[in-house]
Amino acid sequence: MPKYKFEQFTATRLYGLVVAYSPDGQYIAHVHNGSGQFNLWLIPSGGGFPIQMTTFTDNTLRGAAWSPDGGYILFMADQNGDEQHQLYQIAASGSWPEALTNKLDAQHNITSEAFSPDGQWIAYCANDANPSNMDIILRHRDTGEMRRPMPPGKLYEPAAWSPDSRYLTVVDVRSNTDQDVLVLDVRSGEVVNATPHEGEVVFFPGPWKPDGSGFFLVSNSGREFNGIAFYDLARNAWDWFETPDHDVEQLVVSQSGRLVWALNEDGRSRLYGKDLATGAALRLPDLPLGVIGALDIRPDGERLAMTFTRPGEAANLFEYDLKTGELKRLGQSMLGGIHPEDLIEPELVHFPTFDGKMIPAWLYRPREGSPSGRYPVVLSIHGGPEAQERPTYAYNGFYQYLLSRGFGVLAPNIRGSSGYGISYQKLIHRDWGGAELKDIEHAAKYLHGLDWVDSNRIAVFGGSFGGFATLSAVTRLPEYWAAAVDLVGPSNLLTFVKSVPPFWQRFMKAWVGDPVDDHALLVERSPITYVDQVRTPLLVIQGAKDPRVVKAESDQMVERIRANGGEVQYYVDENEGHGATRRENAIKWWRMSAHFLEEHLLDEPAQA
Secondary structure, eight states: OOOHHHHHHSSSEEEEEEEEEEETSSEEEEETTTTSSHHHHHHHTTOOEEOOOOOOOSSSEEEEETTTSSSSEEEEEEEEEEEOOEEEEETTOOOOEESSOOOOTEEEETTTTTTTTTTSSSEEOOOOOOTTTEEEEEEEETTEEEEEOOOOSSBBBEEETTSSSEEEEEEEEEEEEEEEEEEEEEEOEEEEOOOSSSOOEEEEEEEOOOOOOOOEEEEOOTTTOOOEEEETTTEEEEEEEEESSEEEEEEEEESSSEEEEEEEETTTEEEEETTTTTOOOOOOOOOOOEEEEEEEEESSEEEEEEEEEEETEEEEEEETTTTOOEEOOOOOBSSSSSGGSSOOOOHHHHHHHEOOOOEEEEEEESSOOOOOOEEEEEEEEEEESSSSSOOGGSSSHHHHHHTTOEEEEEOOOOOOSSSHHHHHHGGTTOOOOOOOOHHHHHHHHHHTTTEEEEEEEEEEEEEEEHHHHHHHHHHHHHHSSSEEEEOOOOOOOHHHHHHHHHHHHHHHHHTTOOOOTHHHHHHHGGGGGGGGGOOOOOOEETTTTOOOOHHHHHHHHHHHHHHHHOEEEEEEETTTTTTTOSHHHHHHHHHHHHHHHHHHHSSSSOOO
């Protein structure tokens, strides 16, 4: 295999989670960082010359919605990763973005269906009135009139308008695993709970049926996995539509009545669909190993647009023609000249943990070449924690560069991960630093049992919750690691639960713990409590503007390690938040992490 430079692995164009057809189906709005920051672009359906709509350098574009007449695009963007999204609109024919909100210390969030179909209203949520709550706001397009139609004191998210613009579905969010779907009658102000229930149940609204008779929703009511249901507006009741043994995670419907959904099948994406009029299954592509990031269907139901990532290709924009069966690339994401055959696909493996559960994991094995036959390995812990390591990460440049340098990578889905049933996901609740740390220990033991792994050269790596897990590992399981990298990870659960964004506070007791009632538990589970046991060289990277895991979480850990004479490198990025959004900064974070691991786990020196 050629010895590629680090820069070749990061010479990629990354696509954001925005894909939206124009109302006439002629254009696809999407987001990528080809300009150095995530900006809004348009490309003709079927392919053609891409048009850059915004030129942000500090602002990161996060979501977008077309006006019903196709004349404008509404979008939200934050600044320097602070996640305080403001709303803007721009003419689809090209213009300068016009700010619709300017309260810079508040979040303003939209979905792709922010506009009422009659074009009169924009629906969004914001915590501008009270930082601890998210209100639903209806803004009149012409007059600027603003209404707050929902009772205050909750965490609401808008979803989708009915075709006649009379109803808006709203999510009442109580936790990651408990929501209700509310139906707001915009004319009368009446609110109906479409999903009354007891206990914790996931309910998220999907698109309305084109005839306005009701809407689809995603739920795990009485099930381990999220299925599809249909809520009948006249009956005020819902019934199951599809109940697969995997999570439904994307759901779109065309005006012509074609429904398409994506399933998460052991981490990979699969597409399914039906014609609502006939019930016939749609012919959809058999996708290779990879993950759909964003999905939309053209209004006429003839084409699908999606971002798709696979091990040999960074996220790219694709369009599928339901008539011809052609799956076409509309963009270019791999720019570094690396031959696809030199990239490595992961193997799905399972290893036993302390209580008999089998932990799923993606194992990346380097190609043969070590004189000793043994290789260093990076144990990579994903964030969330209620998220999932998937083969979408197989190409992020970082893993593939490490593989090219002779590292292996094991990326497990420890307890608390999503995608394996709600019972498995909820195991992390009020148990941070508990049983999942034993899963991490058993991951290390699994690596010790592989004949090609050098057990003296195992590193642990992670960001966000994965950073917390990394700090837990190096403080409480110090004997396993030769190096460690923590990106924006909490170090002290007592200070962490007090410093999260205000509208998260309502979740923290059930999710992590209460700083008063659970003081002893949070102290016991905090990496900072065991900082004297650190003996692993550690790299810590932190965004100064991080609103989720504030800089003080990294500061206190680094200060204590240095006071103890430990080996720690610390980099604070003054212009980023919970992760890097500018392309140059993201590459710097990955380069620093890779070279730190090379320095401590390889015999030959890291590249300059």
